[in-house]
Amino acid sequence: AQKVTQAQTEISVVEKEDVTLDCVYETRDTTYYLFWYKQPPSGELVFLIRRNSFDEQNEISGRYSWNFQKSTSSFNFTITASQVVDSAVYFCALSDNAGNNRKLIWGLGTSLAVNP
Amino acid sequence: EAGVAQSPRYKIIEKRQSVAFWCNPISGHATLYWYQQILGQGPKLLIQFQNNGVVDDSQLPKDRFSAERLKGVDSTLKIQPAKLEDSAVYLCASSLDRGKDGYTFGSGTRLTVV
Numbered sequence: 001a002q003k004v005t006q007a008q009t010e011i012s013v014v015e016k017e018d019v020t021l022d023c024v025y026e027t028r029d030t031t032y033y034l035f036w037y038k039q040p041p042s043g044e045l046v047f048l049i050r051r052n053s054f055d056e057q058n059e060i061s062g063r064y065s066w067n068f069q070k071s072t073s074s075f076n077f078t079i080t081a082s083q084v085v086d087s088a089v090y091f092c093a094l095s096d097n098a099g100n101n102r103k104l105i106w107g108l109g110t111s112l113a114v115n116p
Numbered sequence: 117e118a119g120v121a122q123s124p125r126y127k128i129i130e131k132r133q134s135v136a137f138w139c140n141p142i143s144g145h146a147t148l149y150w151y152q153q154i155l156g157q158g159p160k161l162l163i164q165f166q167n168n169g170v171v172d173d174s175q176l177p178k179d180r181f182s183a184e185r186l187k188g189v190d191s192t193l194k195i196q197p198a199k200l201e202d203s204a205v206y207l208c209a210s211s212l213d214r215g216k217d218g219y220t221f222g223s224g225t226r227l228t229v230v
Contacts, residue, residue: 037221043205045159045221091158095215103172104219106158 002027002096006107013082014115021077021110023092029053033095034068034075039109040088048090051075082114118142120222122208128228134196137225141189141210147171149219150183150193151207159207165191166214198229 003026013019025034036048049059051068059066063080079086092107121140129135141148146167151159162181164172167188176183180199185191195202205224 035218042223043226044223045207045209047218047220050218093158103161103164104159104215108156108158 002029002094002105004092004094004105004107006090006092006110008110009108010111010113012113012115015084016081017114018078018080019082019112019114021079021090021092021112023075023077023107025073025075025092025094027073027094027096029096035091035093035095035104036066036075036077037091037093038088039091045091048077079112082112084114084116087112087114120208120210120220122206122222122225124225125223126226126228128230129198131200131229132197134194135198135227136192136194137206137208137227139191139193139208139222141191141208142220145210145212145220146188147211147214148185148191149209149211150191151209153205153207153224155204162193171214195227198227200229203227203229 005024007022011019032053034051038046038048049066056068056070065078067076089109089111091109094105096103120142123138127135148165150162152162153159160175162176163183165185168185181195183191183193205226207224208222209219211219
């Protein structure tokens with residue numbers, strides 16, 4: 001069965017600190033996608049990244065970086081030099097490969113508070 | 117490109133009343149999803165449409181929830197009658213084709229049942 005675990009329920013940091021949000025997943029598929037979404041207080045889900053299972057290269061986008069390690073089934077997300085605007089709930093999700101129809105399996109989210 | 121549009125943004129109703137939410141997906145997106153997100157939880161898929169057909173409604177409480185996407189574009193989700201536990205954010209998302217190229221979410225409708 002597919003599952004996404006975000007062990008950190010809440011994290012609180014001070015502005016300019018680096019912070020890493022953990023994501024561990026379970027799947028029997030060999031082809032799958034992993035996602036990170038940001039949900040600010042306004043409620044919308046903002047797409048951050050999609051990574052397919054065949055691409056283990058780490059990715060950096062500005063202050064955001066992602067570390068995908070298939071050996072440990074992890075897809076961790078790091079924010080460097082955090083800012084107050086980074087305060088949000090962050091969700092990790094796994095897209096399974098149920099035939100030709102993919103479903104998103106969500107973690108419970110990590111609530112990040114960046115304090116000035 | 118315009119995003120996924122949802123309305124209303126907020127809704128407060130009394131229990132046993134009915135309510136409807138509207139979603140307009142990104143133009144050309146064949147797949148449309150309705151999710152329910154209860155406070156403190158991740159989104160839960162209620163129903164998935166491929167064009168105007170239902171692909172998955174296994175988690176839709178069919179005794180009170182219904183959804184349609186008559187022309188394969190806009191969709192409405194209805195709750196009748198509402199219960200207190202239906203208080204949640206209802207998110208609509210769309211994808212080009214069954215999520216192969218990612219998903220785009222709307223801003224959601226925050227429903228409060230009192």
